[in-house]
Amino acid sequence: MIADDRRREILRRLQIDNYVEAAALSRELGVDASTIRRDLDALARSGQAERTHGGARIAAAPSDIPYAVKESERRQEKVAIARAAATDVSDGQTVILDSGSTTYQIALELRHKQGLTIITNDLRIGKYTATLPNVRLLVTGGELLGSVYTLVGERAVDFLSDYSADWAFLGADAIDPTAGITNTNTLEIPIKRAMIRAAAASIVVADSSKFGSRALAKVAAIEEVGQIITDRAQPIEGLADYGPTVLFA
Known part of the structure; x- marks a missing residue:
C-alpha cells in the first residue's frame, strides 16, 4: 500500500473511531512501526490528526468545517x-x-x-x-x-x-x-x-x-x-x- 492510500485509510479509521494505535496500524497495514510514525506525523502536520503516546486522535479542530x-x-x-x-x-x-x-x-x-x-x-x-x-x-x-x-x-x-x-x-x-x-x-x-x-x-x-x-x-x-x-x-x-x-x- 502506497503512502497516500495508507494515510487515507488511517484518516478513515480516525473518522470512525476518533483514535488509532500505531502498533495496531503497523500489524494491520503490513508496514513497520517507523513508517506508521511518519504517516501519523504527516497527518499531524497537515492538521488532520493530533499525535498521542502510541498513536493519534482526530484533530480537536476538525479539518472539515461543520x-x-x-x-x-x-x-x-x-x-x-x-x-x-x-x-x-x-x-x-x-x-x-x-x-x-x-x-x-x-x-x-x-x-x-x-x-x-x-x-x-x-x-x-x-x-x-x-x-x-x-x-x-x-x-x-x-x-x-x-x-x-x-x-x-x-x-x-x-x-x-x-x-x-x-x-x-x-x-x-x-x-x-x-x-x-x-x-x-x-x-x-x-x-x-x-x-x-x-x-x-x-x-x-x-x-x-x-x-x-x-x-x-x-x-x-x-x-x-x-x-x-x-x-x-x-x-x-x-x-x-x-x-x-x-x-x-
Whole structure:
C-alpha cells in the first residue's frame, strides 16, 4: 500500500473511531512501526490528526468545517453563485451535486426545473431533493463523514462510474493557478475526481475567499474543469493566471 492510500485509510479509521494505535496500524497495514510514525506525523502536520503516546486522535479542530458553520458563512455570495450555476441547466438533464453548502444552494435553485435526475453524495441535498416532484434522485453509497453529511469511499466512486451526467457541480476548499483545485480532506478526493469523469461539463462553485490558497490534496488542475463560478466580494489577485475559466456571479 502506497503512502497516500495508507494515510487515507488511517484518516478513515480516525473518522470512525476518533483514535488509532500505531502498533495496531503497523500489524494491520503490513508496514513497520517507523513508517506508521511518519504517516501519523504527516497527518499531524497537515492538521488532520493530533499525535498521542502510541498513536493519534482526530484533530480537536476538525479539518472539515461543520456543515452548520459552512452554511452560515458568506451566505449571500453562495446564493448568487448558485443562481448563476443553475442558469444553464435545462429540463430533463442529469446533474451531479458534490457535497457542500454552495452545492446545497444549487439544489434549491434547481427546484423550478422539470424532469431532472440528480446524483449526489450529500445527505442533506438528498433529503431536500427527495421532496421535489418530478425529480429522479440517486444517492451514492459509501461511508458517512458525519460532520459534513458526505458519503465517501470505494462504493461511492464505483457508483458514479455507472452513470453519465450533463453537469457536475463541485465545491472546493482552495483554488490556486498552480496547485489547482484542492481539498482539505483526502477522503473526498477520489469521489470528486469520479464526478469530473462522469460529467460532460464540470463546474467548480466557490466563493472568492477560496482563491489564492492551497489545501492538502489536489482534486484537479484548473484546465481539467470547464468553469469556476465565484463572487466579487473580494478581489482575486492574479486573476489572469486562472485563464478564461472564472465566471463572476
